[in-house]
Amino acid sequence: MLFRILKNSFLKRPKAVFLVFLSIAMGAAVATAFLGIAGEVSHKMALELRSYGANILLEPAAVEGGGVLHEEDLPKIKTVFWKYNITGFTPYLFGVAEISSGTKRERGVVTGTWFNKQLEVEGEAPTVQGIKVIAPWWDLRGRWPEAADEAIVGAALAKRLGTAVGKELVTTVGGRSRRFRVAGIVTTGGFEEEQLFAPLVTVQELLQKQGKVSRVLVSALTVPMDDFGRKDPAGMNKDDYEKWYCTAYVTSVAKNVEEVMAGSRAKPIWQIASAEGALLKKLNGVMIFLTILALGSAATAVSTSLMASMAERSSEIALMKAVGADRFQISSIFLGETLIISIAGGIIGYLIGDRLGVFISRTVFNSTIISPLWLFPTAIISALVVALAGSVAPLRRALLIEPVRVLKG
Amino acid sequence: MAANIIETSGLTRSYGDICALKPLDLRVAEGEWLSVMGHSGSGKSTLLNIMGGLDRPSGGSLRVGEEDLLALTEDGLARFRRDYVGIIFQQHHLVPYLSAVENVMLAQYFHSVPDEAEARSALERVGLGHRLKNRPGELSGGEQQRVCIARAIINSPKLLLGDEPTGNLDHKSTLMIMELLRELRAEERFTVIMVTHNQEVATWGDRTIYLDDGVLVREERNEQGES
Numbered sequence: 001m002l003f004r005i006l007k008n009s010f011l012k013r014p015k016a017v018f019l020v021f022l023s024i025a026m027g028a029a030v031a032t033a034f035l036g037i038a039g040e041v042s043h044k045m046a047l048e049l050r051s052y053g054a055n056i057l058l059e060p061a062a063v064e065g066g067g068v069l070h071e072e073d074l075p076k077i078k079t080v081f082w083k084y085n086i087t088g089f090t091p092y093l094f095g096v097a098e099i100s101s102g103t104k105r106e107r108g109v110v111t112g113t114w115f116n117k118q119l120e121v122e123g124e125a126p127t128v129q130g131i132k133v134i135a136p137w138w139d140l141r142g143r144w145p146e147a148a149d150e151a152i153v154g155a156a157l158a159k160r161l162g163t164a165v166g167k168e169l170v171t172t173v174g175g176r177s178r179r180f181r182v183a184g185i186v187t188t189g190g191f192e193e194e195q196l197f198a199p200l201v202t203v204q205e206l207l208q209k210q211g212k213v214s215r216v217l218v219s220a221l222t223v224p225m226d227d228f229g230r231k232d233p234a235g236m237n238k239d240d241y242e243k244w245y246c247t248a249y250v251t252s253v254a255k256n257v258e259e260v261m262a263g264s265r266a267k268p269i270w271q272i273a274s275a276e277g278a279l280l281k282k283l284n285g286v287m288i289f290l291t292i293l294a295l296g297s298a299a300t301a302v303s304t305s306l307m308a309s310m311a312e313r314s315s316e317i318a319l320m321k322a323v324g325a326d327r328f329q330i331s332s333i334f335l336g337e338t339l340i341i342s343i344a345g346g347i348i349g350y351l352i353g354d355r356l357g358v359f360i361s362r363t364v365f366n367s368t369i370i371s372p373l374w375l376f377p378t379a380i381i382s383a384l385v386v387a388l389a390g391s392v393a394p395l396r397r398a399l400l401i402e403p404v405r406v407l408k409g
Numbered sequence: 410m411a412a413n414i415i416e417t418s419g420l421t422r423s424y425g426d427i428c429a430l431k432p433l434d435l436r437v438a439e440g441e442w443l444s445v446m447g448h449s450g451s452g453k454s455t456l457l458n459i460m461g462g463l464d465r466p467s468g469g470s471l472r473v474g475e476e477d478l479l480a481l482t483e484d485g486l487a488r489f490r491r492d493y494v495g496i497i498f499q500q501h502h503l504v505p506y507l508s509a510v511e512n513v514m515l516a517q518y519f520h521s522v523p524d525e526a527e528a529r530s531a532l533e534r535v536g537l538g539h540r541l542k543n544r545p546g547e548l549s550g551g552e553q554q555r556v557c558i559a560r561a562i563i564n565s566p567k568l569l570l571g572d573e574p575t576g577n578l579d580h581k582s583t584l585m586i587m588e589l590l591r592e593l594r595a596e597e598r599f600t601v602i603m604v605t606h607n608q609e610v611a612t613w614g615d616r617t618i619y620l621d622d623g624v625l626v627r628e629e630r631n632e633q634g635e636s
Binding site for chain 1: 487491492498500502505506507523
């Protein structure tokens, strides 16, 4: 009988049913699309944020006489558990040298580094590492060094030395001199403008520190820190440690890198990690807020449609009550109707939302997403939530109908 | 002498300052057919609605069968209506998108379990065996009222309430409906309380009470009804 009532009710009021169905389907579609691309947006944004600088600093561990890092260990960074999250790294070797250009000379920092190094790691796809990868915002006038005797000079230092692209500089350390051709002048807005950057191997020779590096900057994709991520892993039990290690917190990725670099100590660069975490958190918050807003709007639309429908059906409801329907039976009929519409709306909303997510991802982020399996039940649940939330007021109104007033004369 | 199915004592109903029913003491015997007459606004429909559990009195006491209606909750009154009462309205009040048989089954659905064969049988008893699948809009006023009667009797009520059930019908249809009700009452042995403006219709009952401004002013026995 319930089926007959529902079937006839649907067939008799196609417009009202379609309006409710449309509201639910649109809500489910927007929720599906937003939730579907939320992960992708976070990933893309995280990649974008990586261009703002490294977030992990690798230094020699504090040992007596000062520790060192070894260049030969660097490829191991691309073999760690979180290797696919490490988007780039570059080593630095610092030394103080006398730098001269023509008649001008001054003491300054000479930094050996990788600019654009093709890195081959056994069992892994080749990658490019170096400053060009982890500091893409550097404003370089000229070009990146390609030969062992080419260097780039910080803009401030270049100005004081009166040098320019194509000119030569001489660096002298402990009586050893090395001549460089200026390939480019770099502006960073930071302390790098006071330095001279040359290929790592050349600076190692100049400083007589073959195979050594002073520090490594690592750029890694990480998740925002939460209370659990901030806990000291030293005090964790085995299960908690495993959970922490297997979550891409900046601290756990740093620990991961530290383990393969002998004699190193890895530290998150908190100002960058925190800013990224806060931004990603806000981004996720915005996505969730928009999803809730869409679902709330859909629920309001459902409520309005059902209210109008309820007003039309007040005599029918009054009659049902007059012939003995109690509140549970009235609720069953109207919630049954809403349930059927919401499941249908959820399925259609999922199909529309899935395509919408692919479209948004392609047009905005230039990438393709594959809907996760959980999105389908999420769409159905969203539709049910919208329908139930939208049904509360109309159902309450239905239950308050007094047959004696409505059926009068 | 049959026991009373309805007993009221000092029964009142007020809407704000307006007193629709002044303290009323009334007894209706089991199986009796009581006609209620009075002018518009005399309180007769109010009395019917209260006795059918559709409205609540403002004061006094009301017992229908074993039920003290003033003590029942909202859902308790709904249960009382479906178990105890059959109602026939002047305006029929059928669900427009359900067929005749489905409208009868609706009352079964709220009472217990819908049984299409039983619903068909009820419609055949009221002479509508050939109109089972027709919707209310496809039926005449008299036919719609007969569907309403079939719906009212389908759950074997002890009390059949009619609120001017022939008010919208022509004379011929009125006689047909009254005859039908008399036959059904003889078979089912339910008690009938019928509100009417029509003196001729009132005489089909065993007894007629007259209300005026919420007060029972007169009652009389009907020879035709008792015959």
